[in-house]
Amino acid sequence: MKRATPFQPVPGDIVFCKFPEALAATCPGPKIRPALVVDVSKDGNRVYVAYGTSQRTEQLYPGEFRVDDAASMEMAGLCKPTKFALCRKHWLALNEEWFVVPHKRRFGQCPKMGELSESLAPHMARAVETMRAARF
Structure with missing residues (x-):
């Protein structure tokens, strides 16, 4: 049985997780990556997260926004520019199977x-607008 994490995320948190490779996947992906918490289930057992990557951050597609200034990266706990894809989201169980404690434990033993x-916020709002315009 997978243990639930003692951590209760809120929208806007950046977490470390094993985001699945396919949206229909039911098992964790092989790579640990940052994800943006978009929503949390009412019972607190599942988290809706948006995919994050540090690859090709100079190119933004509909539904994406970038975190690249030093102050925002520091606040997010990111060591390099990262973009988040609001059009690529997944509900994940809040447990050790999906979430990983980062090396820098600024918030204790939680992801x-x-x-x-x-x-x-304006960048994220623009990403939502472009996503809707593209009909994702």
């Missing part, structure tokens, strides 16, 4: 890396 800066 939280940091949180999204309020200054990124």
Whole structure:
């Protein structure tokens, strides 16, 4: 049985997880990566997260926004520019199978890396607009 994490995330948290390779996947992906918490289930047992990557951050597609200024990266717990794809989200069980404690344990023994800066709200809103315009 997979143990639930003692951590209760909130929207805007950046977490370390094994985001699945396919949206229909039921098992964790092989790579640990940052993800943006978009929502949390009412019972607190599942987390809706958006995919994060540090690859090709200079190119943004509909539904994506980038965290690349030093202050925002520090607040998010990111060591390099990262983009989040709001069009690529997945509900994950809040347990050790899916979530991993990062090397820098700024928040103790939990998967939280940091949180999204309020200054990124307009960028995230634009990502939502482009995603809707593209009909994702």
